[in-house]
Amino acid sequence: MKKFLIAIISLFILSFSVQAQELNIRIEPKSVGQGETLVIYLESPGTLKDLGVEFLGKEIRFYEIGKDRYRAILGIPLTTEPERYNILFRIKTKRGLGIEWKETVQVKKIVFKKEVLSIPPEKSKHLTSKYLRREGKRIGKTCKKEEGNQLWEGRFILPAEGRISSPFGAYRVYNRGKASWRHKGIDIANKEGTEVVAPNSGIVVISEDMKVHGGTIIISHGQGVFSIFSHFRERLVKKGEGVERGQLIGTMGQTGLTTGSHLHWGLCASGVVVNPLEWTKRKIGD
Numbered sequence: 001m002k003k004f005l006i007a008i009i010s011l012f013i014l015s016f017s018v019q020a021q022e023l024n025i026r027i028e029p030k031s032v033g034q035g036e037t038l039v040i041y042l043e044s045p046g047t048l049k050d051l052g053v054e055f056l057g058k059e060i061r062f063y064e065i066g067k068d069r070y071r072a073i074l075g076i077p078l079t080t081e082p083e084r085y086n087i088l089f090r091i092k093t094k095r096g097l098g099i100e101w102k103e104t105v106q107v108k109k110i111v112f113k114k115e116v117l118s119i120p121p122e123k124s125k126h127l128t129s130k131y132l133r134r135e136g137k138r139i140g141k142t143c144k145k146e147e148g149n150q151l152w153e154g155r156f157i158l159p160a161e162g163r164i165s166s167p168f169g170a171y172r173v174y175n176r177g178k179a180s181w182r183h184k185g186i187d188i189a190n191k192e193g194t195e196v197v198a199p200n201s202g203i204v205v206i207s208e209d210m211k212v213h214g215g216t217i218i219i220s221h222g223q224g225v226f227s228i229f230s231h232f233r234e235r236l237v238k239k240g241e242g243v244e245r246g247q248l249i250g251t252m253g254q255t256g257l258t259t260g261s262h263l264h265w266g267l268c269a270s271g272v273v274v275n276p277l278e279w280t281k282r283k284i285g286d
């Protein structure tokens with residue numbers, strides 16, 4: 001825990017009264033990879049009125065996690081240049097004083113895999129289909145809603161057994177350059193019908209069959225954290241339903257744009273796709 005003592009000398013100095021305020025900021029980790037997750041904790045005993053924090057050109061949303069304790073969970077976009085960045089804190093106290101504070105964080109370069117894929121002719125129309133854009137837009141919009149309490153607890157578990165057939169962030173080139181994009185999740189491959197469970201608790205916000213993503217389920221874990229699953233054979237939960245970690249939510253399939261039976265698992269934090277495997281290895285949040 002890093003500790004800063006910020007002495008605020010206010011107008012009360014005239015009456016020889018000096019107010020001292022303690023502001024604790026903890027950043028985990030101080031060096032974060034592209035597509036990984038950064039957590040900022042802030043503690044400001046009794047005096048915080050207003051908080052504004054800016055990072056990578058965006059205003060950061062903090063959630064209250066206890067008395068005078070706040071936390072922000074930030075996804076680092078895959079395409080962030082690996083360099084040192086400032087996090088700017090602007091704090092207003094109940095006495096109307098403004099404090100500005102700066103912290104830095106290093107974004108590390110991650111080497112992502114390159115994959116060349118061939119989509120069978122009957123499915124290749126999906127590569128340029130208007131549905132691809134429409135569905136992507138809709139999923140992106142759903143994952144930008146940042147309301148709610150923290151519903152997850154502890155580390156996430158892998159949602160299915162199988163082999164990781166495609167890693168997070170891979171550069172993908174389809175059908176000799178007909179289309180290319182980044183892989184915004186991990187693929188777990190296993191036979192059709194393999195059970196898929198919720199990696200952590202949350203509420204189902206989307207459960208439907210899409211043309212390109214196939215059978216799709218999105219779970220909101222609260223506070224801007226979402227799990228996105230696609231290519232289900234069967235979906236066993238409905239929109240609005242609460243799910244617990246380890247609860248069966250569907251079975252693996254190859255619906256939509258796929259080259260075989262697998263589960264695609266994407267994780268979104270603060271509207272940014274991040275590597276879900278990190279959440280199975282590291283406990284993120286209290």
Ligand SMILES: [Zn+2]
Binds near residue numbers: 166184185263265
């Ligand atoms: Zn995938």
